[in-house]
Amino acid sequence: MPLITYREAIKQALAEEIEHDENVCIMGEEVAQYNGAYKVTEGLWEKYGDKRVIDTPISEAAFSGLAIGASCLGIRPVVEMMFMSFSYVAIDQLFNNASFCRYMSGGLMNVPIVVRGPANGGTNVGATHSHTPENMVANHPGLKVVCPSNAYDVKGLMKTAIRDNDPVFVMENTLLYGEKWEVPEEEYLIELGVANILREGSDLTIVAHGRCAMIALKAAETLQAQHGINVELVDLRSIRPLDEETILNSVKKTGRALLVEENKPFCGVDAQISHLIQLKAFDYLDAPVHRVSAIDAPQIYAKPLEDWQIPNEERIIEGALKCLA
Amino acid sequence: MPAAKKKSTTKGSPAENFLQAPINANLSSEEKRDLYRTILGIRRFEERSLQAYNQGKIGGFLHLYIGQEAVAAGVVSLMEENDHIITAYRDHGHALAVGMSMNECMAEMYGKHTGCSKGKGGSMHFFAPEKNYWGGHGIVAGQTPLGAGLAFALKYKGLKGCCVCFLGDGAVNQGSFMETLNLVSLWGIPVVFVIENNGYSMGTSLARSSAEENLAHRADGFDIEWDVCEGHDVFEVREYANRAMTRAREEMKPFLLEIRTYRYRGHSVADANHEKYRTKEEIEEYKKNKDPINVLKAQLLADGSLTEEDAGKINLEVKSEAEAAAKFAEQSPVAPRSEIQTDVYWEVDNDTSNSLKGTYFFND
Structure with missing residues (x-):
């Protein structure tokens, strides 16, 4: 079984889902031409082009909300937060709109987006870039959240999250990006809710x-x-x-x-x-x-x-x- | 306090007779009467809801649209198959204009199971996705990136259409809106932002809240086309909105349209001060000269597409429809308690084979 990094596992998941569903697109700051602030999306823009891998300005509220609106019409955006800490400037979009639109519409809507990015400390960057808001996400009924600990899990959970019809946060970790685990070449998914x-x-x-x-x-x-x-x-x-x-x-x-x-x-x-x-x-x-x-x-x-x-x-x-x- | 700045005029000819504009000239008498019915229906519906609110039958907030009806009615009348709309919390007019029933809307405000959102959303959160109406959003400007997203999806899918995203004059000072203006211009997204400028963000007048009172001018900072029109004449609204929507559809470009309108009531019914931050004369002046119902009625009587008899009949019909809606809402049941935990997750609601793993809800 190939030994690959956590970063590579995410990239494989994203690439496979882009190919699996024409409505999957990646958006975020520096995800395309720059190849990702942490190189998670490296090569994806070159391979899949402007439509599927989209650089955004530094406007978390706008592009998070845009992703939510687009998901209403069947697009399945995967939104990268360069740091999950930056989701805090998009709280109204993510914690009001993504989480509650389904409920407030009496079930007429659903918001199939993924919000992914590193949510960890230990990187010597101070308080503003070290949040671990999985508890905050979990405190909002309507949202789902996963915290994969290794490359195998992050790939399987990411793919499931993208196919899920509800908003899912995938909490990654910059200290894991370079670590390697065995990941099979054949496709697999990991169900949410299974420890x-x-x-x-x-x-x-x-x-x-x-x-x-x-x-x-x-x-x-x-x-x-x-x-x-x-x-x-x-x-x-x-x-x-x-x-x-x-x-x-x-x-x-x-x-x-x-x-x-x-x-x-x-x-x-x-x-x-x-x-x-x-x-x-x-x-x-x-x-x-x-x-x-x-x-x-x-x-x-x-x-x-x-x-x-x-x-x-x-x-x-x-x-x-x-x-x- | 800086002196009030001069307001910019529209880019079109101010002397136009909007009923003769191409988009309006071809309307049949029936279509014109339908516009009248929509506008009058919104007014009567809201008057009835106000009565219910004052009787304590509607909870929460009640943000009335009275005075602004021609804006929603005019814009919605232009919607094509792939056009979508989204608005803020003053959302009853848009809901009725897209064809939501008075029953489901009134029942929602009563918090009943028969409401459009089963009593889970309330007055500020009406939705009808099958009618391309995406709410009804409670946080000022929170809907603006969503509107951009709906239009983004049209472009992504290669569909010819646009999204009209309504916002109030108070929303223009929110960061999310300004971020969104930049994004839609940068990406060429077919969204039309309609600022329903009623002059007051809650109790704060435009002069006290916005450094640049010509709100449409903000578009210049983002290289977006803009225009300004009055909102009391539904034909004027249609003319300007049509230009903006057509441009969005044809050229895949955003547009910012400021429509100057007025609300007769407070920010919400709970806004007891609304005759303190503005004068009674100001309100009466608008009602007298620019009431959208009176203006439209006079136009239609003059061009022969409506008679006094028609007008009276339509009035009775929509009034009784509103009355029936209140009765329907009154008699409808509240949803069972089990409904508190439905419509939270799509996957849970649709887990027909009971195959989902893990716990989704955490009460003991």
Whole structure:
């Protein structure tokens, strides 16, 4: 099986969907002639031309809203946010119009758009470029959001998102773009709402999403090797819809849960999951549910401090040991 | 406070008799009476809705279009197969003009299951996609990029048509609108922005909200063609809108049309100050000289396409239609509670084989 980067996997997904459906088009800042700020769309404009791969001015509100309007008539725009942080200047379009048009029209409309781009910190760029708004998206019924942790997942989820008839946010991660995973050559899709058990174990369940799942995987190996703790790792993949069943089955098996995410803790995704576990697996718990989130402050610029602010292996191990204490 | 600036005149001849303009000259008497019926219908519908609002039967806001009816009626009468429209929250007139029924519109305001949005949208959020009407949007200028998107889709698909996106004079100062003007000009998108300039963004007059009071001039900054006309004469609206829409369709270019109009009522019915930020005389003056119903009626009586008897009959018909709509709304049921969680996700609503995975809704 070919080993390809997360970036290449996204590009393959976009190219395949452009070829699969004539109504799929890519738009965003620098996606075409510049080849993508992070080279995710490299070569697509050259291959598919102006109609399918469209450079926009720096006007997130205008092109997000334009994508929504176009989707009303059957176009399936994939909108790139150079950083998901920039979606904040398009909040009315994305969080009012994309999310609620279907509802407010009593089901007469639907908005089949994809909003994709990196949503992560850890890149030494300060607070304005480091948002992880999957919790904010998930707080808006009508929107869907996925956080793929690896190349295989991002390709399968991206293709599903583009074919989905509702607005889907795909949260990528600049720190994953250059990482490689095995990705099959034949076409595949990954359903929304299905978590992935990255590692089976019996002592502790770690629930994570996005890049945190990959960090947790390393932490799990260390916990096994150094502490004899056998971790089961649930990678959520999809936040809304959420695979509650896989989370609960794992927690019922291990009796302990550590929730790891890059989000800030207050109303983070894991706040919801923690509630879920206490409500539906209360009698199975042998310890309180613990969380490792970003340290609760605006994203700091200084690199050594930011590396500590967002979850890392050391902090995850510390959290796991609390669950087992 | 800067002195009020001189308003620009239209680019067309101000002395034109718009009834004789080519787009109007060929209208049959029946078509002219239909315009009268549409305009009068909007007025009677809204008067009836106001009564219901004052009785506490309609909740939320009620942004009345009274005084502006000729704008929506005139523009919509020009729509062709591939033309679409979208507007803001003062949306009843556009809805009725595209042919939505008084029943479904009134029931929506009553929050009933029989409403056009099943009672999920309310007064500001009427939609009829099958009639190429895409709302009904509650946030000022929020609909403007959507209007651009509808027109973008026409171009993408190679269809000859345009989207008319209505906005108020208050919307011109929103960033999303200015961003959109740039985008549509840059990309050659067949959208016609119609600014329904009624002089007030809520309680703030144009002079107090816009540095350049000639709103259409903003198009110059984006290399977009513009024009200005009056909104009380439906034939004038049709003449100017036709030029803009034809150009958009034929040349794949955007257009900014400022239509000067007036609303008799407040920003919404809850706007108790609307006789404080403007004078009663100003309102009465417009009603007396420029009421779109009176103006149209006089024109049609003069050219013989309408008699006093016709006018009286149409009035009774639309009035009773509005009355019946109120009764229909009154008697209709509220949607069952289970409807709160439908129409959220297309995929959930259409999951007939129950194959979707994961949890979509998160209440205990």
